[in-house]
Amino acid sequence: MKGYDLFELAVRNLRQSKLRNGLTTVGISVGVASLVAMLSLGVGLQQLATRRLAGSGMFDTVFVTSKQDFRGFDREQDQKDQHPENAPVLDEAARDKMAHLKYVTEVEPEIRVMGEIMYGGQTHFGFVTGLPMSARENEAFDNLQGKFFSRSDADEVILLNDFAKELDPANPKALIGQPVTLRYGEHQPLAADSDTSGRLSGEQSDGGSPNAGDSYGFSVVRKTQQLKVMGIIDEEPYGGMRTVSRGRIFLPVDLTAKLNMAEFSDMRSSLRGHGRTYMTLTVRVKDPAKVAQVQDAIKQMGFRTFSVLDATKSLRRFFTVLDLFLGIFGSLALAVATLAIINTLVMAVLERRREIGVMKAIGASDGDVKRLFFAEAGAMGFFGGVLGIVLGFAIGKAINIGTGIYLHNHQLPAEAVWIMPPWLIGAAIAFSIVVSLLAGLYPASRAARLDPVQTLKYE
Amino acid sequence: MGGSSIRAVDGITLTIERGEFVALLGQSGSGKSTLLNLLAGLDRPTSGSVQVAGRDLAGMSSEELARYRRNDVGMVFQSFHLIPAMTITENVELPMRFAEVERSERAQRVRESLERVGLGKRLEHRPSELSGGEQQRVSLARALANRPSLLLADEPTGNLDSRTGEDILNLIRDVSLSLGMTVVMVTHERALAERFAQRLIFLGDGKLISQEALA
Numbered sequence: 001m002k003g004y005d006l007f008e009l010a011v012r013n014l015r016q017s018k019l020r021n022g023l024t025t026v027g028i029s030v031g032v033a034s035l036v037a038m039l040s041l042g043v044g045l046q047q048l049a050t051r052r053l054a055g056s057g058m059f060d061t062v063f064v065t066s067k068q069d070f071r072g073f074d075r076e077q078d079q080k081d082q083h084p085e086n087a088p089v090l091d092e093a094a095r096d097k098m099a100h101l102k103y104v105t106e107v108e109p110e111i112r113v114m115g116e117i118m119y120g121g122q123t124h125f126g127f128v129t130g131l132p133m134s135a136r137e138n139e140a141f142d143n144l145q146g147k148f149f150s151r152s153d154a155d156e157v158i159l160l161n162d163f164a165k166e167l168d169p170a171n172p173k174a175l176i177g178q179p180v181t182l183r184y185g186e187h188q189p190l191a192a193d194s195d196t197s198g199r200l201s202g203e204q205s206d207g208g209s210p211n212a213g214d215s216y217g218f219s220v221v222r223k224t225q226q227l228k229v230m231g232i233i234d235e236e237p238y239g240g241m242r243t244v245s246r247g248r249i250f251l252p253v254d255l256t257a258k259l260n261m262a263e264f265s266d267m268r269s270s271l272r273g274h275g276r277t278y279m280t281l282t283v284r285v286k287d288p289a290k291v292a293q294v295q296d297a298i299k300q301m302g303f304r305t306f307s308v309l310d311a312t313k314s315l316r317r318f319f320t321v322l323d324l325f326l327g328i329f330g331s332l333a334l335a336v337a338t339l340a341i342i343n344t345l346v347m348a349v350l351e352r353r354r355e356i357g358v359m360k361a362i363g364a365s366d367g368d369v370k371r372l373f374f375a376e377a378g379a380m381g382f383f384g385g386v387l388g389i390v391l392g393f394a395i396g397k398a399i400n401i402g403t404g405i406y407l408h409n410h411q412l413p414a415e416a417v418w419i420m421p422p423w424l425i426g427a428a429i430a431f432s433i434v435v436s437l438l439a440g441l442y443p444a445s446r447a448a449r450l451d452p453v454q455t456l457k458y459e
Numbered sequence: 460m461g462g463s464s465i466r467a468v469d470g471i472t473l474t475i476e477r478g479e480f481v482a483l484l485g486q487s488g489s490g491k492s493t494l495l496n497l498l499a500g501l502d503r504p505t506s507g508s509v510q511v512a513g514r515d516l517a518g519m520s521s522e523e524l525a526r527y528r529r530n531d532v533g534m535v536f537q538s539f540h541l542i543p544a545m546t547i548t549e550n551v552e553l554p555m556r557f558a559e560v561e562r563s564e565r566a567q568r569v570r571e572s573l574e575r576v577g578l579g580k581r582l583e584h585r586p587s588e589l590s591g592g593e594q595q596r597v598s599l600a601r602a603l604a605n606r607p608s609l610l611l612a613d614e615p616t617g618n619l620d621s622r623t624g625e626d627i628l629n630l631i632r633d634v635s636l637s638l639g640m641t642v643v644m645v646t647h648e649r650a651l652a653e654r655f656a657q658r659l660i661f662l663g664d665g666k667l668i669s670q671e672a673l674a
Contacts, residue, residue, distance in 0.1 A: 001556055001557055001559065002556070002559050004562075005556040005559075009556070012544070012545075016544050354540070355542055357540075358540045358542065359553070359557070360501070360525070360528075361499065361501060361528065361534050361536075361540070362528070362529065362534065362553060362554040362557065362601065362602075363525060363526075363528045363529020363530070363554050363557040363558060363605065364525065364529075364557045365521070365522050365525030365526070365557075366521055366522070366525070367522065368525070368557055452501050453496050453501050453502050456536065456540065
């Protein structure tokens with residue numbers, strides 16, 4: 001039998017018992033809709049998470065710490081390192097080496113020091129953080145009030161909104177453009193060995209066995225610096241990746257270097273007897289696709305690294321599991337619908353025994369009969385799939401509207417948590433047809449096996 | 460059913476000429492319908508052979524038998540066996556769907572078959588809207604759709620009054636004469652068989668009892 005005849009007969013047969021086949025088709029569509037809704041939710045959540053990470057501006061970033069320092073991001077990596085005290089330190093030489101790696105655009109130290117802002121006769125304590133000019137791209141600056149730094153070494157400051165409120169509870173915005181005074185501790189070499197403790201001299205350690213009489217050390221001298229408030233932001237840039245307490249006062253990174261502020265790491269460096277080192281270096285890569293390569297190169301140098309890539313790796317694993325669960329959950333309804341198809345078709349075979357016998361008597365082969373029932377199952381699958389997509393789409397819209405209202409009530413920006421990618425539409429319909437055909441397997445072969453002599457015998 | 464097997468048709472040797480009109484007679488259970496089903500390729504003999512135009516139906520696969528039924532055989536039944544949901548036209552078209560006749564050709568052949576059986580009106584009606592005689596005509600038109608060489612009729616007049624039954628048998632005879640088609644008819648109405656058939660074959664308990672050639 002030709003394809004169009006098969007299709008025509010199948011549709012004609014389906015229309016014979018509209019209610020029953022209609023209900024079965026609706027059953028399939030509910031199954032498809034639940035599957036589609038679940039998978040779309042998975043896709044939507046994954047895209048939401050990815051969007052959030054991308055917005056943090058860290059997809060092109062590798063964070064580097066020395067293995068000598070606190071145990072941090074990667075325990076597996078740590079366990080392999082037997083002698084952390086022999087690990088290389090993050091000094092100027094290391095920074096320079098990283099800056100010359102392929103695809104690396106900039107290597108910025110993370111500077112975080114204690115400081116105080118004096119304003120209106122009051123003193124307010126806060127952590128001072130240096131920001132590179134590239135931080136402008138970070139999502140934290142999306143709702144910047146005021147302006148960004150004019151130069152990388154300008155005498156300017158950007159404040160965290162919380163901190164600005166502390167300075168001027170009535171009208172924090174009024175701070176923009178105002179002069180404030182920063183009080184900080186300057187790192188000054190000891191007069192006795194000024195030759196060995198200059199800032200980041202790149203000097204190597206003595207291998208952990210300092211000679212008697214060596215006198216690494218430095219003085220911390222109180223200094224003040226006039227700064228102009230440029231802007232106010234709500235969140236700390238790269239906030240999620242910070243290791244110590246929250247920074248609230250932001251200076252251009254080159255200004256922090258120029259002021260030669262005393263850092264936490266200075267004390268430890270001094271104890272261990274090597275020159276000043278960085279706590280964390282932030283390496284920016286030209287292309288997010290090269291992050292893994294750069295990360296490997298830095299690991300080769302003996303440092304500990306962390307990138308969002310690591311986070312997305314586990315994130316991807318999480319979403320694979322989530323999708324699997326959502327898929328299984330969504331498939332349950334479809335499994336029930338499959339039983340409905342089998343039931344409907346078995347009923348149809350029983351009802352149409354005579355008709356099947358007649359068709360065989362006038363020339364239908366077993367294969368024709370089988371294909372006819374297959375076509376009916378497939379048609380129900382197709383229509384159920386299409387209807388299911390529409391239904392699933394409606395459910396998804398409802399979810400999005402629902403979460404939108406929820407987020408709005410909590411003063412959060414609306415997010416699409418439910419996204420139906422085009423491939424899912426095709427895949428769902430195809431899946432629905434395949435499942436229906438599988439369900440049709442038994443009824444179709446039962447119809448094909450019917451003995452025409454028996455079916456035509458009884459009047 | 461049951462433990463022992465029953466031989467519905469047993470040791471029958473029979474030759475039917477091309478173009479011949481043969482009537483199979485016998486009580487119910489005599490094996491005449493089984494013999495007809497063997498000729499139709501709907502049933503297979505446990506032993507022996509059924510030769511049609513030099514081919515042995517007993518040795519054919521079910522796919523080959525289906526092809527044989529759709530190309531070489533036309534069947535007419537006592538209770539017509541039309542598909543109730545299909546119109547007259549669609550019923551006659553159905554065997555052509557299985558035979559994969561080109562669409563463009565079908566309408567012409569449907570009309571041709573229906574004209575041959577004397578039906579020109581109410582072609583878009585359902586079988587239930589027609590009289591018994593008209594339904595049997597449709598059934599005959601369906602049997603002729605694929606231009607078979609063998610027409611098998613199982614009690615074609617069983618559900619019709621005698622007048623209409625005669626009309627149908629006249630029609631079958633005319634068609635077989637004009638198309639040179641062999642006809643094998645199962646019936647228990649001896650009088651009708653004598654009027655239309657060229658040969659009567661009597662069966663009883665699955666065995667051939669006697670044959671009677673008519674002028």
